[in-house]
Amino acid sequence: MVFSDLKPKLMVDINQPWTTIVSKSPRVVLTWDDLAVLVVILVGSFFYLIRRFQTEKIEDGFDLYFVSPQEQAGIRRTSSKDDNISKSIAEELQKLGDSVCIFWGSQSGRGKKFAQDLARECRLRCGIPAMAADLAEYDHEHLSQVSPKTVIGFVVATFGEGDPCDNAVGLHETLQCFQKSANPQALSNLSYFAFGLGNSRYQYFNAFVDFVDSTLAKSGAHRLGDVGKADEAFRGDTTWTTWKRTILSDLAQHFGREQTPDWRSNFSEEFHISEPEHGHLLVAQESHVAELGAGKSSSQSVVCSKISGVRLIPSQVGAVAASSDDSVDGDGQVRRYLHVEFDGRSLQLRQYQSGDHLAVWPINVEEEVKLLAENFGFNEKALDRLIEIEVPELQADNPIPTPTTRRSLLRYYLDISGPVSLELVQVLARYAPTEAGREYLDQIVRQFPSWVTGTSTSFFTIGKLMRQAVPDSSEHWPSGLFAALLGNLPKLRPRYFSIASSPLVDPDRIAITVSVLEKETGDEAIKFHGLTTNYLLSLYQQQIVKGTTSETVRPGPTYDLNGPRGILTGGRVLVQLRQSPFRLPIDERRPILMIGAGSGVAPFRAFVQERVQRQKQGIPQGRMILVFGCRSPQEDFLYAEEWERYVDSGIFQIHCAFSRHGPQKVYVQDKLWSERDMVRKLIMDEKASIYLCGSLNMAEGVKKTINEIVSGSSLSNGHLVKMKKERRLQEDVWAS
Numbered sequence: 001m002v003f004s005d006l007k008p009k010l011m012v013d014i015n016q017p018w019t020t021i022v023s024k025s026p027r028v029v030l031t032w033d034d035l036a037v038l039v040v041i042l043v044g045s046f047f048y049l050i051r052r053f054q055t056e057k058i059e060d061g062f063d064l065y066f067v068s069p070q071e072q073a074g075i076r077r078t079s080s081k082d083d084n085i086s087k088s089i090a091e092e093l094q095k096l097g098d099s100v101c102i103f104w105g106s107q108s109g110r111g112k113k114f115a116q117d118l119a120r121e122c123r124l125r126c127g128i129p130a131m132a133a134d135l136a137e138y139d140h141e142h143l144s145q146v147s148p149k150t151v152i153g154f155v156v157a158t159f160g161e162g163d164p165c166d167n168a169v170g171l172h173e174t175l176q177c178f179q180k181s182a183n184p185q186a187l188s189n190l191s192y193f194a195f196g197l198g199n200s201r202y203q204y205f206n207a208f209v210d211f212v213d214s215t216l217a218k219s220g221a222h223r224l225g226d227v228g229k230a231d232e233a234f235r236g237d238t239t240w241t242t243w244k245r246t247i248l249s250d251l252a253q254h255f256g257r258e259q260t261p262d263w264r265s266n267f268s269e270e271f272h273i274s275e276p277e278h279g280h281l282l283v284a285q286e287s288h289v290a291e292l293g294a295g296k297s298s299s300q301s302v303v304c305s306k307i308s309g310v311r312l313i314p315s316q317v318g319a320v321a322a323s324s325d326d327s328v329d330g331d332g333q334v335r336r337y338l339h340v341e342f343d344g345r346s347l348q349l350r351q352y353q354s355g356d357h358l359a360v361w362p363i364n365v366e367e368e369v370k371l372l373a374e375n376f377g378f379n380e381k382a383l384d385r386l387i388e389i390e391v392p393e394l395q396a397d398n399p400i401p402t403p404t405t406r407r408s409l410l411r412y413y414l415d416i417s418g419p420v421s422l423e424l425v426q427v428l429a430r431y432a433p434t435e436a437g438r439e440y441l442d443q444i445v446r447q448f449p450s451w452v453t454g455t456s457t458s459f460f461t462i463g464k465l466m467r468q469a470v471p472d473s474s475e476h477w478p479s480g481l482f483a484a485l486l487g488n489l490p491k492l493r494p495r496y497f498s499i500a501s502s503p504l505v506d507p508d509r510i511a512i513t514v515s516v517l518e519k520e521t522g523d524e525a526i527k528f529h530g531l532t533t534n535y536l537l538s539l540y541q542q543q544i545v546k547g548t549t550s551e552t553v554r555p556g557p558t559y560d561l562n563g564p565r566g567i568l569t570g571g572r573v574l575v576q577l578r579q580s581p582f583r584l585p586i587d588e589r590r591p592i593l594m595i596g597a598g599s600g601v602a603p604f605r606a607f608v609q610e611r612v613q614r615q616k617q618g619i620p621q622g623r624m625i626l627v628f629g630c631r632s633p634q635e636d637f638l639y640a641e642e643w644e645r646y647v648d649s650g651i652f653q654i655h656c657a658f659s660r661h662g663p664q665k666v667y668v669q670d671k672l673w674s675e676r677d678m679v680r681k682l683i684m685d686e687k688a689s690i691y692l693c694g695s696l697n698m699a700e701g702v703k704k705t706i707n708e709i710v711s712g713s714s715l716s717n718g719h720l721v722k723m724k725k726e727r728r729l730q731e732d733v734w735a736s
Contacts, residue, residue, distance in 0.1 A: 100130040100251060102153035103138075105168030105208075109493045111197050115155040117423060118244055120487060125259050126252045136167035140174035148189045151224065151254065153247075154212055157197040162207030172208075175215040188220035191254070193247050195228035195240070201696045205231075225250045237421050238449055271486040272390040273479075276403065302361065303349060307571040309341040309509075310540045335631075337599060337638060338514040339500070340536055342575060345508045349575070354502045354606040355582035355732075358512055359494035361574040362532040365557040368417050369410045371463035377476030383407040389486065400486055412564055415490045417531045420462055422448045427488050428466060431481035437469035462489070494576060495532035498693060498732055500602035502609035513602035513638065529557050539571055582691070582732045588614065591622040591688040593679065595668055595702050597629030597657075600694030601638055603732060604628075607691070612649045625682065626654045627675075629668040629698070632661035668698065669705040676709045683710055683719075690723065692731045699733040 100122050104115035115132035122130035135156075146152060159165045164172040178186055194216075196209025206229045213227050228243030252259050342358070344350060352358075373383055389402040401413060410416060420428075422445065429441035444451050460468065462485075466477060501511035516537045517530035538559045562569045584607055585592065594604040604626055611621040626643070630636045637656065646652040657671040672679055682688040683706070690706070692699045703720055710719050723729035 099149075100128055100151045100153060102130065102132045102155060103135045103171070104132060105135045105154070105156035105165045105171065106197070107157055107159050107165040109491065111155045111157050111165075113490050114195070114197070114240060115153070116487065118153065118155070118247075121244070121248060122251060126248060126255070126257045127260070128251060128255050128257055134167055135171050136169075138170075140171045141177070143174065143178075143190060144187055146190055148191070150191075151251065152190060152192045154192065154194045154209070155197070156194070156209050156212060158202075158204055158206050158208040162204035162211075164208050168208070171212070175212060178219045179215050182218075184218065184220050186219040187216060188222075190216065190221040191224060192216055192221050193224045193250070195230070195243060195247075197230045197232065199232040199696075201700070205229075224254060237423075237452075241422050271400065271483045273483050274388050274390070275385055276388050302574055302576045303346045304567055304572050305342040305344070305346065305349065305510075305575045307340060307342055307539060307573060309339075310536070310543065311339050312336065312540070335636065336516040336537065337636060338516060338533075338536055338540055339639075340512050340514055340540075341501075342510045342512075342573070343508065344503075344510040349510055349577055350503070350507060352499060352503060352510060352577050353579070354499070354584065354610045355603050356499050356580050357496045357578040358499050358510055359496050359576040359578055360512075360532050360536065361494045361576070362492060362535045363559050363561075363563070364411050364414075364417050364492070365529070365531070365534075366411075366560060367557055368461055368463050369407065371467060372410055372416060373406075374473050375463060375466045375470075375477050376479070376482055378406055383410075406482070408564060409486075411560060413492060414485065415492050416462055417529075418461065418490070419452075420460055420465055424462060424488055425465070427481070427484055428462070428469065431478055431484065432469060433475050433477055434470055434472075437475075440469045441465075496578060498580075498582075498600075498602040500605045502606045502613060504613040505609045511605075513599045513605070515599040535559050536573075539573070543571065580732070582693075582730050584610065585622075585689045585728075587622075589620055589622045591682055591686050592624050592691060593682050593688050594624065594626045594691045594693075595672070596626075596691075596693040597668055597698050598636065598694060599638070600698070600732075601626075601628055603693055604691070605639055605642070608643075608646050608652055611651065612646055615649060615651060621651050622688075623651045623653070625678070625688075626652070627657065627668050627671050628654060629657040629659065629671075629694075632658050635660070667701070669701045672702065672705050672709065679706065679709050683723075687728070689728045689730070692729075692733060694733060696733050699731055 100119070102115040102119050102122075104111045106112045112132070112134075119130040119132040122128045143152075154171075156168055156171075157165050194209050194213050196206035198204075198206035198209075209227060209229065213223065217223060225247045226243075228239065228247070230237075230239045248259070251257075342349070344352070373379075383406050386403050386405060389400045389404070391400055391402075401408070404413075425441055425444050425448065429438055429445060432438035432441055467473070470477070497512035497514065499510055500513045501509060514533050514536050516533040534557055538557070539561060542561060561571075563572070563574075568574070582603060588611070592607065594607065596602075596604055608624055608626070611624060615621045628638075630638065633640070633656075643652075643654045647654065655671050655675060657666045657668045659665045659667055683690070692702055703717065707717050707720060720729055
């Protein structure tokens with residue numbers, strides 16, 4: 001009998017095989033009653049878990065006892081030595097010999113673009129083999145084994161409260177180990193340079209690059225040049241360009257190379273474009289998110305989600321937006337708000353929690369696609385003809401979809417709708433088809449800092465700038481420029497929105513609040529449209545019922561809403577979930593003070609929904625106070641009807657600050673000060689948690705006011721620092 005080979009031995013009554021199972025050691029007896037109880041428990045547990053998955057979720061914040069907020073949020077990725085994608089830095093660089101490897105750590109993709117630009121200039125300008133690499137793709141404990149012939153570069157952004165970006169977590173962990181070892185010779189063979197990306201309006205400006213530099217230096221590594229620091233608050237491109245020129249000179253001297261004066265003439269040689277003879281047998285790669293699968297930093301995969309509802313908010317805005325000037329600020333900005341709901345029934349989206357972010361992948365504006373096509377002289381046939389792109393080996397980290405079409409590259413892959421950079425103007429000047437156009441662009445290069453701050457020129461897209469330089473549309477730009485743009489234009493990136501709904505209310509719907517931007521600037525009446533927000537506005541206009549008031553909403557730019565190969569037909573959008581540390585307190589009875597302005601109210605709608613729903617389930621909840629800033633009750637008092645209903649729950653209050661209603665402008669800071677007794681009691685006596693969401697300027701003003709209320713001085717922030725450490729102060733803010 002097979003059972004006789006098992007240890008401990010099992011003796012089974014073959015006449016009643018499931019009645020009694022006897023083990024010699026230890027003795028265990030299972031009867032029919034035992035099995036019946038076990039079956040009932042298992043079945044009950046199964047249905048309980050299914051019901052809990054559909055209607056509830058793990059308590060907010062409970063996992064913070066076991067997982068760091070950065071890991072939970074996708075902000076910090078835990079590195080794994082067993083990850084089969086990771087590679088030894090030393091082994092990989094040994095293949096290149098004397099070379100430069102520039103590692104990038106970036107949350108938005110800007111650091112990646114900088115690293116790729118620098119690697120390209122090392123190759124073309126200095127003749128030094130160079131590559132740009134994702135920090136997440138390598139094991140960093142091998143830094144000490146890197147050959148002295150290799151120079152390592154770090155282009156890293158600072159995220160959150162001085163943290164590394166998600167793809168730089170492995171480097172951070174390794175450097176912490178070097179820091180703890182305190183060995184001043186551990187990295188004595190390593191030569192490096194470093195550049196940081198940050199925003200001086202944040203407290204921890206470029207803190208991560210400072211950590212990288214100090215740890216490497218204390219471990220014996222030798223730095224080339226100074227540490228560069230870009231400041232996003234003041235358009236850091238100029239700082240980058242100046243630092244890059246210096247570090248290239250240092251690298252050329254280090255490797256004993258001469259710089260090539262006319263190095264930009266080699267740009268088009270980086271990417272070779274050909275038209276295959278049997279192109280009709282190939283399938284075009286049109287997805288503008290093709291690069292996502294290559295890295296390890298994405299917390300969730302991209303899914304195609306159908307928009308299940310979209311409306312202008314508040315409801316009164318329909319009449320305002322239908323007027324000839326919409327709601328136009330004194331600074332020429334048109335403000336419109338959309339409430340957009342997505343079908344969240346896919347497995348990837350059902351995992352969201354209140355406070356998370358939803359990334360929306362945009363499509364380029366058709367007007368910009370057509371303008372670029374005209375500048376290059378591409379007719380419809382040329383735009384849709386299949387092309388193959390040969391990517392240089394050292395550009396392997398810069399995936400280009402191939403085979404593809406020129407239209408697909410312009411519409412879905414390259415960012416052709418954003419403001420131009422200094423490097424891009426320099427590339428255009430190199431390829432300008434007329435002498436007058438070249439002189440015009442060279443003048444912009446010489447005066448770029450003042451040109452980019454000019455109110456009438458700061459929103460030039462590449463297509464508009466090309467047309468401005470060469471007004472005659474019959475003067476076509478050379479095809480070499482199109483190839484050069486593959487390495488010089490940034491790639492389309494998603495726009496992140498705070499989720500404005502709770503899965504407890506409806507797990508099958510995910511809502512976001514969208515502030516749609518249109519800005520008209522300068523004497524030339526140049527219009528700048530927010531790419532992703534106007535894309536969503538276009539989807540709203542697509543579903544408008546004929547004959548309604550909202551039909552007359554002033555149209556924005558046009559988009560091809562069907563998407564590549566028609567995958568977005570029927571109001572579908574490519575979206576991606578990103579977790580966030582912006583969470584309700586673990587203690588559900590703790591009061592919360594929520595402060596936001598404009599679309600910054602989005603996560604607070606989710607918080608209020610969640611607590612009101614939990615209260616309906618019989619779970620006691622702490623009270624919620626929302627201080628909301630907007631212009632007027634008629635213009636942008638978002639979700640006004642909902643707030644009124646939530647007040648009836650008995651645990652919610654709202655205080656509004658209207659900046660364009662009444663004789664005086666009232667902002668959220670003013671409202672907090674007028675309610676300072678309540679605010680002080682909430683913070684000091686009731687130990688409330690504070691949440692800020694909105695612009696960075698608003699958040700800084702709010703914190704100064706809270707300091708004044710709590711400690712009597714706007715400059716004394718000791719209490720807020722303590723609250724941040726206790727996670728009683730959380731911020732979801734952005735630079736405006």
